[in-house]
Amino acid sequence: MTTNAAKLMKGNEAIAEAAIRAGCQAYFGYPITPQNEIPDYMAKWLPKAGGVFLQAESELAAINMVYGAAGAGSRVMTSSSSPGISLMQEGLSYIACAELPCVVINMVRSGPGLGGILPAQSDYFQAVKGGGHGDYKLLVLAPATVQEAVDITYASFQLAEKYRNPVMILGDGLLGQMMESVTLPKVESPPSPPDWATTGRQKGKPRIINSLYIEGDVMEKRNQHIFAKYAHMAEDEVRFEKYHTDGARLLVAAYGSTARIAKTAIDRARAEGIPVGLFRPISLYPFPNDALRKAAAEARVVLTLEMSMGQMVDDVRLSLEGRVPVVFYGRTGGVVPTPKEILKELHRVWENRA
Amino acid sequence: MTTNAAKLMKGNEAIAEAAIRAGCQAYFGYPITPQNEIPDYMAKWLPKAGGVFLQAESELAAINMVYGAAGAGSRVMTSSSSPGISLMQEGLSYIACAELPCVVINMVRSGPGLGGILPAQSDYFQAVKGGGHGDYKLLVLAPATVQEAVDITYASFQLAEKYRNPVMILGDGLLGQMMESVTLPKVESPPSPPDWATTGRQKGKPRIINSLYIEGDVMEKRNQHIFAKYAHMAEDEVRFEKYHTDGARLLVAAYGSTARIAKTAIDRARAEGIPVGLFRPISLYPFPNDALRKAAAEARVVLTLEMSMGQMVDDVRLSLEGRVPVVFYGRTGGVVPTPKEILKELHRVWENRA
Amino acid sequence: MRQVTAKPKALTNAPFHYCPGCTHGIIHRLLAETLDEFGLTENAIGIASVGCSVFAYDYFNCDMQQAAHGRAPAVATGIKRVRPQNFVFTYQGDGDLGSIGIGETIHAANRGENITIIFVNNAVYGMTGGQMAPTTLLGQKSSTTPTGRSIGEHGYPLPVSELLQALPGAAYVARTTVTSPSQIRITKRALAQAFQAQIQGRGLGLVEILSTCPVNWHMDPVEALTFINEEMVAQFPLGVFKDFDEEVARDGK
Amino acid sequence: MRQVTAKPKALTNAPFHYCPGCTHGIIHRLLAETLDEFGLTENAIGIASVGCSVFAYDYFNCDMQQAAHGRAPAVATGIKRVRPQNFVFTYQGDGDLGSIGIGETIHAANRGENITIIFVNNAVYGMTGGQMAPTTLLGQKSSTTPTGRSIGEHGYPLPVSELLQALPGAAYVARTTVTSPSQIRITKRALAQAFQAQIQGRGLGLVEILSTCPVNWHMDPVEALTFINEEMVAQFPLGVFKDFDEEVARDGK
């Protein structure tokens, strides 16, 4: 594949190609709609790039294969969608505690339960608050365009390695299924295995990948150690986009697909003279608290839009600490809000502002 | 067993006995420390009470057996500890969506990963924000004494049936392993299967237990329907304890084991003249927002204490919306804070109050 | 003239959503006929699994539960343990039963749960668009084995019936297909005997039915039947692997 | 005098935490000796599972990963696929491998992963305090089968080696014990042949070793050995179930 020409790609395929170009050495996953194009693409292209593709017997097996391969020093990823990600929660908790880098993609579908295969954003809490047990966090990034999905996927492997922590890319069926033009990044070679990885000790000391700490004080130190990394992330890895936030009196907070749809509605509302802007968190953890506070400085009201019953809105409220009223509008279950209905909501909120 | 005499029981065994007395008809579970006394007790006593005990091959199987039995109209429960609960997340999401009543006990241990077997409260987020995928909630109750564990367990089956929603009892290794005196409630008979349960349709229409809704608008209605139940819960099921909160200028927010330990420290601090009180949420979801706001009305500062890196503190902040400064003190990884160190923290916070 | 074929009463009026020529439909009909013949429709609790047959709950005219992917045997166990008086069956694909759910399958069989499993082996993941299944044949192409399944990379087609043979709790295990009227008759007999295993409390009954997936095999429906007869059967030999009631099996009754 | 026994180099100096008389310790030593003899300690990556042997990562003098309960074969697969040049083994108990992890075990075997599994079958969950394992004998008491395991309620002891026999990807499967010096020698030969399966790229090697749990069997360590010889072996017959190299097996070499 050529490197520089823009081409039309499905989000899922673009993510897979970006991972291969980022030097991903192994993919372990299990099929689930709406992200099947990722394993399908990987099955076809990753081996050609010298990597390992393996369809695991389940998501549980997949995330534990990721654990093994990451622990052995490989650049490794998996992908799934909501129910499959739920099955990975124990494994993710292990990976975070054992400090293994890996990339996990969740193309969210409607839930709970078997739900449906339509786009949703209802796995926000699971992704950012820690769906698994224990004190840990994923670095969670939410792209809104196929190009951004490519760029974020590409960057995520190095982020995972920098922090020795899993990175989750939180997309949804919309982003995965849509085609958009993308320019692909150059092919990168994976680094050699780091000095903590189990690669056969040779003449050195045995290396151990582990998450068991039976003594409370040792385990507590482990927790504090990983949270110190999270504090660093909060300094260095916060990402967001501001769109007409300067002087915005009505601030919309939205991420991923919802944010891009909101843009269309915001353009229409601004054309009508409503002073509305958009704040789009790209890193959902670490959440861009300070930036949001600044963007909301002149806002009379903040409207959080999600394809859920209201999840990120908690983080918006935690950021703003009661300084501005925060209201919520959501569609869920696979219903994608239209620009028209968002526009209507903008009107409603603007007219009812305090 | 006699009904009224107080007796010394381990938390885990008391919970098991309370469940049997509440008319629990089936238990499916998988061993894990520190809650093994629950399945062990159930194995011995539930069949004698006419119920079904089955050791499942895994937590995954256990929660899906619960799904089946609950769907067939039985009073049913499972129990586990952190890693095992992570494995149940997909199943819990299914159960919540299919609206099946059941009781799930999590005697939390230190995490993440394999962690340790010592007490912790680091599964709060998983329990209250929804560890599984999709928009749903568990009704989460956190007892602080063995007696309260008994009373809550006993009540939880009817709550689960009232809302057709899983109830989670969030304890920890401390509560599960300690002995304390309890008075046991009377033996209740389980009701006959409800009219939605799959029991063989006989002459009626087929009944279907399901969580698949392929059309977005239908799934969205399902979401709204279950969230309407959660709104009812927020009205009717909020539980909390106030301890010297009237006039408290320093308010401690803590739940479960931490709260009872805090009481000892608070008694000492009050003896020294510090105007400190304790607000103890018992229902973690629904969270007692209003009650906490009222209890904090005169507080200069709110100190949230947890055996975690800070989880419930988010809900405390969301309740108080920036009206009072909220600070946090936590031990984690299995370290149980001592009254002495909490007292020290009370001093520190009180002296540094704004 | 008199009507000599009819939709079984154990099916609702909902039309199947399966692709043209997919034999899931034939298997549904056979199962429903068996329910009718045993008079079990009003007593049965069926479990639909995750796969193309996920909507089975709309088709069978009995109480139904939809189970998480692979967990149907656990759900069935939960039901049967609290309601031993009901007839409990699951309907599962090879991805569901053989891949993610092989653990639940083996343990239900090993416990000798009195449940009946209809196991539809179409050598591919139908619902998700044609990925490799554990039962995909060597050399067979799928979207995740674009150059064909190979031993070195993907291992061997999983012989589910042969596996269960080793378990004393499995009372009846047979592999059949529905590629012709005579095979259909054999399948019905196998279903009946699997039902008997449950009714008589002998343990788990499982019928593995080789089935087509014309769309993901990229074949027309008639070719697909030929593929079963010529290729699949070579890998997955038909027959009764286990019968709690050897006599009956030998009579071929 | 010369020293005729010594701690294998493949073990660290950490004393074992096992209960008095628990044969996990003997099995550790045999595995370590085999690593030494094959010269693999510096190359090997071992996987400790969840069970009494969870701290194995402190005992083996090679690179180690600790795996989630039941998932050791998946972890091993992940490692072996990205590092085929390393020797990869897992050490698992019967709860870990046979109960929660049977799916991962079967799929690793079926894929013919070139890994070696040391499967310690002690008929009980040791670490969690003596609950029923899938391999608990009929009639055997445990904390979750207080009146003894019964077929009707708990099903049959799971025959793991017999199950794996049906899978072409399993290259070597044997069941042994360590109840006497001669059994110990047989176990060491089995380990060596399981190592060979991996080294020669023949597929998965698994040695099921019947082991004691004196504490949870409520026996003294010597009685426990007798229990294996008299009771367990009757349920779980010793022997080689599968050998990629039939010749070698027949020689008993």
Next chain:
Amino acid sequence: MRIKGRVDVEPELCKGCGLCVAFCPRKVLALADEVNSKGYRIVAQVKPEECNGCTICAQMCPDIALTVWRSGRSKEAV
């Protein structure tokens, strides 16, 4: 007298898979050009007079789109 049969096709259930066509021993059936409301070509009877009511088509139809009738000799009287 030869046994006579008849097949009723439910056009909205037929998906034009052709299994009945392939299995009918008397070549009674063929796919028509007609398309139903779901876009599937449906089956038609090209030699209805040949049908002997053997039910093979209905046995092979995955969608229960066919109903077979037969003029029975003995059984009809029952």
Next chain:
Amino acid sequence: MRIKGRVDVEPELCKGCGLCVAFCPRKVLALADEVNSKGYRIVAQVKPEECNGCTICAQMCPDIALTVWRSGRSKEAV
């Protein structure tokens, strides 16, 4: 000349399980009353002179608490 052997017991490793005692063909070993720092009774040599260095005790010891020495005839010279 009879082969002579010797066993060294590492008291802090011994857990007093008694396997070596049961298996020693020459009854060299027995459990002592002595308890190590972990609270385990440890093994003692009650007939050290009987030991022939057969290594059976060490093979059966799960805790590698025993080291066996032998006065070899031929091999020692090697």
Next chain:
Amino acid sequence: MENSVLIAGFGGQGVLFTGRVLAEAGLLLGHEVTWYPSYGPEQRGGTCNCSVVIGDEPIGSPVIDAPDYLLVLNQPSWARFAPTAKANGRIIYNENIVKPDAGPIAAGKVPIKATRLAGKAGDERVANMVLLGALLRSLESITMAAAKEALRDLISPKYADLLEIDLDCLDLGYAKAAV
């Protein structure tokens, strides 16, 4: 300028492919484009549709609530989508298959005998290309040349023999569409 095109029909009618050609043509011309498919609950067959948005600025919503252009390939899609088309939009439909019902449709109707024209060109199954050709008459941002190039790029080897017929159909549709 941003134009939205919704194409709707049965699974087998080439709905998604038609959208791909359009989107690819947009890309060739340097526009911003999005393409988004939507399937019905059926396994195979059944209805499906796809949304293509073509513009000069980065595109916000790839989901179309009110299409500027609607291509209708079967009857159920008329009922579902015709009422959503913009008042100043156009509904291009295959009048051999679709009978517009009498409901209040604001958009302009462009009936095309697509099946017949395709049959004349050599294969009734490529009626979709006739409709696409008709669309190009009014969708100014996409040129016929770009559409043809896109079609050549995208057609799978399996259907290579249909290429010439497809290209003819584009022209036929273009010619027939009243602007």
Next chain:
Amino acid sequence: MENSVLIAGFGGQGVLFTGRVLAEAGLLLGHEVTWYPSYGPEQRGGTCNCSVVIGDEPIGSPVIDAPDYLLVLNQPSWARFAPTAKANGRIIYNENIVKPDAGPIAAGKVPIKATRLAGKAGDERVANMVLLGALLRSLESITMAAAKEALRDLISPKYADLLEIDLDCLDLGYAKAAV
């Protein structure tokens, strides 16, 4: 009044059982009690301890940071817990096993030849009961009668033959403990 008792030793020394007897006696006397065990990382054997709190009000923390009374059954437990005992507290220890080191221990030391006394009573293994008896001399909230009743209730049938020796040991310990 609230009293906290920490009992520490090896797994096999009856540490948890001693605590149970104490807690059960508290319950018999109508006190509020908590009992909380703590194990070391070893599988079996190794150190363990248990905390018993006895009071008149509902008990806050069942975890003891500074015990009023400490029963020490082995050497490692001395090192770990003796420094935590309250200055006005008491450390009762088995001087046949435990050698108090010279460190700065604030609490009062009560050495008891528990192994020897137990051996005299009939079985060295029940030294724990000697120490419990010694504790009762200073722990006023628990009576000897209640402790004996609790012991009778709790002793498992397997050890029924030890009951009389246990009871004797309680008395021996009580007698030996200097108040």
